[in-house]
Amino acid sequence: MRPRFVPGDTVRVRQAEPLGHCRTPGFVRGHSGRIERVLDEFPNPEERAYGRPGLPKVRLYRVRFSQPGLWPDYDGPAGDTLDVEIYEHWLEPAGP
Amino acid sequence: MASADLHPTAHDHDHDHDHEATPPPDEGWGGYGPELETAVRELLIEKGLITADAVRRTVEAIESTTPAVGGRLVARAWVDPAFRARLLADGSAAARELGVDMGTTRLLVVENTPDEHNLIVCTLCSCYPRAVLGLPPAWYKSFAYRSRAVREPRAVLAEFGTVLPEGVSVRVHDSTADMRYMVLPLRPAGTEGWSEEALAALPTRDSMIGVTDLRGALALAGTKDEGEDKSRTGR
Amino acid sequence: MRGFHDLGGLSAGPVDRDEKEPALWEKRTHALLMLLSDPQQEVMSVDELRAGIETLGEAEYGRLTYYERWITSIANTLVRKGVLSVDELGRKRAEVAAREGGGA
Numbered sequence: 001m002r003p004r005f006v007p008g009d010t011v012r013v014r015q016a017e018p019l020g021h022c023r024t025p026g027f028v029r030g031h032s033g034r035i036e037r038v039l040d041e042f043p044n045p046e047e048r049a050y051g052r053p054g055l056p057k058v059r060l061y062r063v064r065f066s067q068p069g070l071w072p073d074y075d076g077p078a079g080d081t082l083d084v085e086i087y088e089h090w091l092e093p094a095g096p
Numbered sequence: 097m098a099s100a101d102l103h104p105t106a107h108d109h110d111h112d113h114d115h116e117a118t119p120p121p122d123e124g125w126g127g128y129g130p131e132l133e134t135a136v137r138e139l140l141i142e143k144g145l146i147t148a149d150a151v152r153r154t155v156e157a158i159e160s161t162t163p164a165v166g167g168r169l170v171a172r173a174w175v176d177p178a179f180r181a182r183l184l185a186d187g188s189a190a191a192r193e194l195g196v197d198m199g200t201t202r203l204l205v206v207e208n209t210p211d212e213h214n215l216i217v218c219t220l221c222s223c224y225p226r227a228v229l230g231l232p233p234a235w236y237k238s239f240a241y242r243s244r245a246v247r248e249p250r251a252v253l254a255e256f257g258t259v260l261p262e263g264v265s266v267r268v269h270d271s272t273a274d275m276r277y278m279v280l281p282l283r284p285a286g287t288e289g290w291s292e293e294a295l296a297a298l299p300t301r302d303s304m305i306g307v308t309d310l311r312g313a314l315a316l317a318g319t320k321d322e323g324e325d326k327s328r329t330g331r
Numbered sequence: 332m333r334g335f336h337d338l339g340g341l342s343a344g345p346v347d348r349d350e351k352e353p354a355l356w357e358k359r360t361h362a363l364l365m366l367l368s369d370p371q372q373e374v375m376s377v378d379e380l381r382a383g384i385e386t387l388g389e390a391e392y393g394r395l396t397y398y399e400r401w402i403t404s405i406a407n408t409l410v411r412k413g414v415l416s417v418d419e420l421g422r423k424r425a426e427v428a429a430r431e432g433g434g435a
Binding site: 132134146154220221222237238240243270 | 340342349354415
């Protein structure tokens with residue numbers, strides 16, 4: 001499947017609280033960032049964790065966040081960033 | 097989803113904090129780990145799912161993989177701009193060019209520049225580029241590193257003795273999914289003309305995780321003769 | 332509500348610069364996981380390992396060492412999937428414990 005997002009897109013990480021295994025850390029949920037890189041598709045680890053094949057594969061992205069935007073008490077310059085790998089189904093488009 | 101809940105049973109261990117209830121972290125619960133590992137391994141061998149030989153060979157492979165592997169990638173990238181570009185585009189493919197067995201690892205190499213310093217962490221567990229750096233240090237897997245590296249990277253760097261020059265941005269990478277990360281450190285000044293073999297000895301594990309850089313590297317590398325021996329092979 | 336393992340951003344003290352080498356049993360644990368998750372002949376996946384660790388519960392997660400969590404998760408997962416039966420694992424553990432020197 002073609003990637004839904006391209007580098008430079010602004011995306012928001014969905015604020016969801018599933019129980020069970022996922023690889024989207026809590027500290028980025030609800031936050032916005034930019035697609036830094038489009039990676040491959042991989043079997044979905046959320047399903048693989050329970051012995052299922054995790055198909056169809058899900059697209060993985062690297063999303064770049066501004067550190068001061070993530071942490072109210074961030075001690076560092078505005079240009080510091082944090083890149084996190086996030087699967088497509090956790091992302092939704094955000095404003096420009 | 098219920099698990100078999102196999103773990104040291106409550107009656108075996110006293111959880112009272114007032115006396116030595118918690119075992120020293122490096123010893124764990126006495127024989128629990130070693131005995132369970134032996135039991136699982138022997139059953140799997142008896143069932144033909146693995147062989148003792150495969151276990152032995154895999155342990156040997158784990159033990160023989162050291163940060164020197166990553167050091168070779170770094171040195172080649174320093175001397176060969178085309179290789180550097182390939183390394184940054186697809187770390188695993190580039191590593192395979194140098195004969196590294198990457199297995200299923202998807203390596204993503206991030207490059208330090210005069211303006212950017214990179215730091216690697218896995219907040220959710222302890223994902224690490226084992227194929228090029230060997231097993232991670234225990235501190236990389238610790239609560240404090242995993243929790244603080246994303247939130248206060250500069251304070252963590254300072255604990256490792258790393259203070260970045262003015263104007264350098266910090267880029268943290270949380271390996272949350274299928275990629276594994278390695279930092280390509282900046283080549284230290286004063287290494288012009290060094291052989292690739294001599295250069296490969298400079299990158300430290302910590303510089304390829306990103307908690308340190310190589311600015312002090314020459315002071316540790318030994319005599320000038322080693323670096324300036326241009327008769328050594330190296331491309 | 333985050334999983335206990337989801338540590339990014341939580342408060343903590345200084346990083347303890349622990350450089351202790353893994354013991355042989357710990358390297359074997361790692362080797363077991365690599366062999367069991369080999370795509371050519373997958374018995375369990377790294378994802379199952381992680382889920383098994385994440386559901387140990389907060390007290391166990393904090394009390395067990397890193398590789399104790401691994402081997403516990405591996406054993407639990409293999410039992411859950413029917414690769415090992417509860418009975419045979421119990422018998423084998425007792426046999427190992429009874430040997431001179433334990434699980435060498």
